[in-house]
Amino acid sequence: MSSAxxxxxxxxxxxxxxxxxxxxxxxxxxxxxxxATRPLFRSNDTPPLxxxxxxxxNRMEAKIDKPTLVHWMCYKKTQDWFPLWIDxxxxxxxxxxxxxxxxxxxxxxxxxxxxxxxxxxVRVPGFGQTHSIEHLDTHRLAGYFHxxxxxxxxxxxxxxxxxxxxxxxxxxxxxxxxxxxxxLKGLVEEMYEQYQRPVLLLGHSMGCHYVLYFLxxxxxxxxxxxxxxxxxxxxxxxxxxxxxxxMASGENDGIPMISNQKIREEQRMVTSNPWMLPFVDxxxxxxxxISTPNASYTNQDYQQFFADLDFEDGWNMWEDTKNLTSALxxxxxEVWCMYGVGLPTPVSYVxxxxxxxxxxxxYVYDDGxxxxxxxxxSQCKRWTGRQEKPVxxxxxxxxxxxxxxxxxxxxxxxxxxxxxxxxxxxxxxxxN
Numbered sequence: 367m368s369s370a371x372x373x374x375x376x377x378x379x380x381x382x383x384x385x386x387x388x389x390x391x392x393x394x395x396x397x398x399x400x401x402a403t404r405p406l407f408r409s410n411d412t413p414p415l416x417x418x419x420x421x422x423x424n425r426m427e428a429k430i431d432k433p434t435l436v437h438w439m440c441y442k443k444t445q446d447w448f449p450l451w452i453d454x455x456x457x458x459x460x461x462x463x464x465x466x467x468x469x470x471x472x473x474x475x476x477x478x479x480x481x482x483x484x485x486x487x488v489r490v491p492g493f494g495q496t497h498s499i500e501h502l503d504t505h506r507l508a509g510y511f512h513x514x515x516x517x518x519x520x521x522x523x524x525x526x527x528x529x530x531x532x533x534x535x536x537x538x539x540x541x542x543x544x545x546x547x548x549x550l551k552g553l554v555e556e557m558y559e560q561y562q563r564p565v566l567l568l569g570h571s572m573g574c575h576y577v578l579y580f581l582x583x584x585x586x587x588x589x590x591x592x593x594x595x596x597x598x599x600x601x602x603x604x605x606x607x608x609x610x611x612x613m614a615s616g617e618n619d620g621i622p623m624i625s626n627q628k629i630r631e632e633q634r635m636v637t638s639n640p641w642m643l644p645f646v647d648x649x650x651x652x653x654x655x656i657s658t659p660n661a662s663y664t665n666q667d668y669q670q671f672f673a674d675l676d677f678e679d680g681w682n683m684w685e686d687t688k689n690l691t692s693a694l695x696x697x698x699x700e701v702w703c704m705y706g707v708g709l710p711t712p713v714s715y716v717x718x719x720x721x722x723x724x725x726x727x728x729y730v731y732d733d734g735x736x737x738x739x740x741x742x743x744s745q746c747k748r749w750t751g752r753q754e755k756p757v758x759x760x761x762x763x764x765x766x767x768x769x770x771x772x773x774x775x776x777x778x779x780x781x782x783x784x785x786x787x788x789x790x791x792x793x794x795x796x797x798n
Contacts, residue, residue: 412522412784413566413594414557415529416550417499420571420600421638423510424533425491425498426451428468432485440464450488452502457623466628470635471537473679478686480542480637490533490546494553499531511570513772514780521781528561536572537636539687540579547580554592564594566784567699570771571738572642574601579690581697595700595755597780599770600735603694604648604742609639610655610663610671611715613680614722627723640680641687643668645694648745654714658721675722694745696753702783702790703746703757704776706735706765708797713739737767758790764797 428450431443439460456465469488471480482488492498500512515529523529532553534546554565569577577596581589611617616630633639644655646665656663656671663671672681711734715726733740740761750757762775770776775796783790 411786412528413563414561415518415523415566415568415784416532416553416557417496417511417514417529418532418534418550418567418569418573418577419499419511419536420569420573421536421642422451423499423502423536423570423573424451424531425449425502425504426469426535427489427491429487430468430485432467432483434484436463436467440467447489447491449504452508454503454505459623462624462628466632469537470632471637473635473637473683475679475682478682480538488535490535492531492533493549494530494532495526496529496531498533511771514777517777517781518784521784528557530557534576536638539637539641539683539690540576541687541690542637547583550580551584558592564592566594566597568597568599568780569601570599571601571767572606572638574598574603575642575691578694578697581699582691582695586698589698593699595702595783596697597702597783598704598746599776600705600738600743600767601703601746602642602738602742603745605644605692606642606738606742607644607655607713608737609642610644611712611726613639613677614656614671614675614715615717615725626725634677634680637683637687640683641690643684643688644742645692646688647692648742656715656717658717659719694748696749698753698755700755700788701746701749701757703759704770704779704790705738705740705743705761706763706767706770706796707733707740707743707761708763709734709736709766711736711739735765735767735770756788758788759792760790761793763793763795 427447429444429447430441435442437460441464450469453465455461467483468486470483472483473480490498496511496515499510500515502508502510511531515525518529519525530553532550534543540547557565567577577598581593581596608617612633613630616626616628616633618624618626618629644665649665651664651666654662654664661670661674668684669681672678672684710731712729713732714730716728716730717724718727735743744759746757747759760779762770762773765773765776773796775794779790779794
């Protein structure tokens, strides 16, 4: 093993040892995902499957020729594409400044569009393949969908053939990702023509909103022909309260090398975060998400929230994205909605007078999956009776947010669905 690989492995093991399990939302607690359980038999009578990952859920690459540098040790120009996400060099003290400057977006309030940082090109590798969503780094250490894909292969699926990934630039909300949505439609039609069977779509977390937006753009006749159904895992259907903390004070999810306030620079400059603010029509108008000595913020106070942060672009981004999926229009296909419940989940953050440049001093909890609250995730129930196709809802008691993509009980239920058994239980107890 080369010295570079040894360093990468050592750094990864260090990260694993210090990151708490509750930091599931940003994927770091799955550095070594469990092995897939091999089924007793293989099945070839299954629908082709496309996986749409969640926020931060696939690799991205960059090439740079920058006019200026944030630090003299940062690279100014590269000839080749290099890993932008996930690049373990970002966890070094100076590396994080270089990484933020490379990955951040620049929002234009006049055009209402985002562009890459000056001198930076970004691309998403592996569209239509699974490697970009199975492991988030080229060393195959930071695993995400690997266990699920391997389980599917054990069932009889073939990587990059009957199961394929649809990675995307997760910094952008779908109103700025038109090319991706067009490619996703083309991939569905390609797989349908190749296998002569409707395609099943699977999303996790924010990826479910991408799938919903995509389906809402398609005619019903198209969906009836090409789409078998939609499996959603841990979807924040009513928005995610955590995004308010992310934009206010930042959230490093327990990674000690990066301060919350430092990572906030990047987190504020992606349009997908304002898109995921708690939806106005889901949450009570008097529910306080953030409380400080000087103000309290509900879903009626978003403009003031951004004004107090001196972050007007945040308000503009929310205005651009707030109606993309907030109406929760029924997808028009058979749905299997699965999510975790029974775990304390923050639904309100309390700050002291150092807000917003400090962490919350107190949390108010409610039921959820330790990242997204049950009120938000259960909004898929409203589709029952609002579309002709059935809606199946299964709650996994004791299931954390990220475990949805590799837990053996979820994989077993997925296998049942893929093998043609549509009915699912209303609750599965995972506490043991």
